[in-house]
Amino acid sequence: MQQRTLGRTGVPVGVVGLGAWQLGADWGEVNEDEALATLIAAHEAGVDFIDTADVYGDGRSERLVGQFVRGLPVGRTVTVATKMGRRVPQEAHRYNLDNFRAWNDRSRENLGVDTLDLVQLHCPPSEVYSTDEVFDGLDLMVQEGRMHAYGVSVETVAEALTAIARPNVATVQIIFNMLRLKPLDDVLPAAEKMGVGIIARVPLASGLLSGRYDENTTFGADDHRTYNRHGEAFDQGETFSGVDYATGLQAVRRLAPLKPEGLTMSQFALRWITDHPAVSVVIPGARNGEQARGNAAVGELPPLPAATHDAVREVYDELIRPSVHSRW
Numbered sequence: 001m002q003q004r005t006l007g008r009t010g011v012p013v014g015v016v017g018l019g020a021w022q023l024g025a026d027w028g029e030v031n032e033d034e035a036l037a038t039l040i041a042a043h044e045a046g047v048d049f050i051d052t053a054d055v056y057g058d059g060r061s062e063r064l065v066g067q068f069v070r071g072l073p074v075g076r077t078v079t080v081a082t083k084m085g086r087r088v089p090q091e092a093h094r095y096n097l098d099n100f101r102a103w104n105d106r107s108r109e110n111l112g113v114d115t116l117d118l119v120q121l122h123c124p125p126s127e128v129y130s131t132d133e134v135f136d137g138l139d140l141m142v143q144e145g146r147m148h149a150y151g152v153s154v155e156t157v158a159e160a161l162t163a164i165a166r167p168n169v170a171t172v173q174i175i176f177n178m179l180r181l182k183p184l185d186d187v188l189p190a191a192e193k194m195g196v197g198i199i200a201r202v203p204l205a206s207g208l209l210s211g212r213y214d215e216n217t218t219f220g221a222d223d224h225r226t227y228n229r230h231g232e233a234f235d236q237g238e239t240f241s242g243v244d245y246a247t248g249l250q251a252v253r254r255l256a257p258l259k260p261e262g263l264t265m266s267q268f269a270l271r272w273i274t275d276h277p278a279v280s281v282v283i284p285g286a287r288n289g290e291q292a293r294g295n296a297a298v299g300e301l302p303p304l305p306a307a308t309h310d311a312v313r314e315v316y317d318e319l320i321r322p323s324v325h326s327r328w
Helices: 032-044 056-070 097-111 126-130 132-143 157-164 187-194 245-258 265-274 289-300 306-324
Strands: 003-005 012-014 049-051 079-084 118-122 150-153 169-175 197-201 279-282
Touching: 003 279, 012 279, 032 056, 032 289, 056 079, 056 097, 079 097, 097 132, 118 132, 118 169, 126 157, 132 150, 150 157, 150 197, 157 169, 157 187, 169 187, 187 197, 245 265, 245 306, 265 279, 265 289, 265 306
Parallel strands: 049 079, 079 118, 118 150, 150 169, 169 197, 197 279
Antiparallel strands: 003 012
16 A cells, blocks of 8 residues: 655555544444454555544544554554544633543543554634644643644644644644545645645545435434534534535536546545545545455555546536535
């Protein structure tokens, strides 16, 4: 798999990682055996970067990832990024050093490590990104040996640009896919210039870009694609990238003929993302080994033609930009 540098961490990682949200909660039930099998299959296919969070299943995802990592053969390593801050009411004053240490202790216990590879603020209130004390506290936790590096996960381009300007932010995690092109304008160029890694999340727009859904598709009651379509539980942009479901289906049908022969729609969508050199790693989720292996294979595919990228932008400009571009 193609390797890229994970921003200011200096750590090389495969360009396709694994997002572990679905192993915790909010995507329907994934039992422990299935979760571990998915992690093993991804790693065997070349994945060496896993993204999780303390809030995914209230620690379940972290614990499963930790169990997997501890079971790796001697000499095999994986970089694990986690996130903190979403287990409390989203009020800026809660992002303080005492809470950071408590959250950090819990994640280290869940993952079974003394020092976390990368800790990201998990889409906190916007004012947090401009608070010096927050980043002073994160710097101190690196000095204390609690974590090797820190980054942020953001909802908006403005938050990303504020974070990139911080001297010790190693990575920025942002929604970036064929239905969310705004990061191309300023975020990716700024990150590349400053040496900040970009972790591309929600790469398949909550599965829309897989091409497997239609107007008759239903999702479980415990799936955020049912209960958060309009931002009822958390930011609407996390579900289908904030795109109206019917409009998203229309866009995917327009994108489908652009897919190179031999690729799935998911692989096409992931390859489009990895064609951008500012992206350090893309983190698709997977519910089973077959999905994990299919995603990982993208790390060895050749770039898409320039004409394909132009056509993707045309679809975005016509169908998606009017309702999404100004929001995030």
